[in-house]
Amino acid sequence: MSFYGIVDGSEGSLKNFLSQLPGVDQVGAEARAAMLATRSIKTTSKRWAIDTAISMVDLTTLEGADTTGKVRALCTKAVRPDPTDLTIPSVGAVCVYNDMVLIARTHLDSIGGKHVPVAAVSTAFPSGRASMEVKIQDTQDAIDAGAAEIDMVIDRGAFLSGKFGLVFDEIVKIREVCGDRAHLKVIFETGELVTYDNVRKASYLAMLAGADFIKTSTGKVAPAATPPVVLVMLEAVRDFYAMTNRRIGVKPAGGIRNTKDAIKQLVLVNETAGPEWLTPEFFRIGASALLNDLLMQRMKMDDGYYASPNYVTID
């Protein structure tokens, strides 16, 4: 087997490849992310950024207390984020647990939301602690129910103990299950990987194993999608594109709650990976509360004042 002609999937070849990646200097990476956070995005560019960010939101509900009613409401909002303003784009996807996929898909289809894909978290999300059989079945179920995107978690325990081959094999197997029926997003849980060097290694591991997207976090662990983590991942997809001519997407998730944070992410994309990544095809933001803040900022730009939060819907 060969993966992009770069590794053969064996433990040895992965270790070789990952160990020759340049290191990440923590201070330097954080300084660069902090500098990009000073970009001042105003007027027309802010307007464009808000609409672009809305179209990139993976509108998410991942609670033990999720109900069919809540998922349907989420889907309604995903298609028309503000029912009083139809110029607002639909979000990038709806992201739910496995058992809610069919409910979401059916409801989306029934309200004119065929264009909004359903993403399912998979492989024993959020911990990833289950047998491979269960992880495969989990993924298969979600795809059969209509999920067009699979957000899998990696086995962080295996990664941290240096068993790169194990992590790689799991991603390859889930990739096979997805085939061409579903896009594969690979979640690292960067808050558990801790170092930027690990984030860079995990990024290459996932890309080589066939990920379509690399994703920071489950949203269950803090810190999550911090700007320097996203910076390192954006550098990885940029350099991977130069190596293989294949463009991999990036999805920060967790902790991006307001418009300012979302725009900072878009600036990071623009000045690191480049404008080619500034589409929902290659950049998504996993969030729930963010959408309302984007809508309120959009209203403020139209009306010149901040509306009461009661002008946006709570679910």
Added chain:
Amino acid sequence: MTFEYAPAPESRAIVSIKPKYGHFIDGKFVNGRNHFATINPATEEVLSQIALGSASDVDKAVIAAQKAYTKTWSKLSGKERGKYLYRIARILQERAREFAVLETLDNGKPIRETRDIDIPLVAAHFFYHAGWADKLDYAGMGKSPKPHGVAGQIIPWNFPLLMLAWKVAPALATGNTVVLKPAETTSLTALLFAEVCQQAELPDGVVNIVTGDGSTGSAIVNHAGIHKIAFTGSTEVGKKIARAIAGTNKKATLELGGKGANIVFDDAPIDETVEGIVNGIFFNQGHVCCAGSRLILQEGIADEITEKLKARMSKIRVGDPLDKNTDLGAINSREQLAKIHELSAAGDAEGAERWSPSCNLSDKGYWFAPTIFTGVTQAHRIAREEIFGPVLSILTFRTPQEAIEKANNTPFGLSAGVWSEKGSRILWATQQLRAGVIWANTFNKFDPTSPFGGYKESGWGREGGKHGLASYLKEGK
């Protein structure tokens, strides 16, 4: 559609610039003569008229400084002097935005840098030295070290207010009084600082500011009432000062030119190294004496770094210095721009390969695109002479020893940088390098607690930190 950043200009309404300025002598603004224009280098707009200080203006300032030294400043305890410095530091913080905007207008550097780097560092220098004022017994200069008296200070145009702070804060903390001359093209923030001295009720004559050109500076250097010279500027002028004060009792610190080597080993953290290279040479339009203007790359990664550097340079935003998103502002003066053009042309003529990203440069004002030269050797002029602009010369090396030899093969010795993920290699390299400031895995980082200064033709003495105090004090018993 692509993500274009709409203009985000900082308002200039916060500053009020007078049509004409005099000097600040003995606590008062006094009229000057023979005015010349100071302009905004980004637009060539005339901002104000600055007085050309004569020998008699300098004389008045020195007399005021002597009087203040003997009558008030030397009689105050360190604790009392410290109070004034703390007060100045706090006022500078309160008026930070005003200073940032004014500095950007007069100098051409981007507001992002004046706002986030220059002015915060200025306040930090005053705070730091305020803390020293009552602790000079512990400065390593013996018990009760004494000030020299009147310090004559001549500062450059690249960091106008920051260089003022580097000079004035330690002088006042140690009990000296000051006659300061700002650079010809950038006097406005020094004159606003004079207002801060009044606002802080600093005793009259402790700080005197005389504006002017080289002749004014020469009058300061040669004045018999000056006990200590502090100069930051070119090596050429530094040598003249050294000649002028030879045989006198005048003490001097000189911060002069540089041709900093930035050495990148093949185990460097590549992405952060590229950031550091950009920061090393394009920070402040390369108008930095300690700029990393010679990039020395290990051959195995030279192509990769150069490619990534070019991609990164394409993202540098050149334009209106008052725009909050501008990374590279205007060249400070027509003369400096001509010098950058001249040396770059020499690079072309000597066969180095020039590259710049495409930039929309304004017709008005003084602009130079960020530029790199590859294929540079030690024998090229652009590897030897200080360009003092956004122009980087790229050389390569094969063995660590060769890197050190190339880095040290210069009459200068102000700064150097080492990039490697291997600690032992960094320690080895930094021990071999002959430079006053060496950064590892970063570049152009400044802090008031850290001494700054050069080897060889980059200068005498140190500024900042405990070491910097020594040049303003006579050893105590």
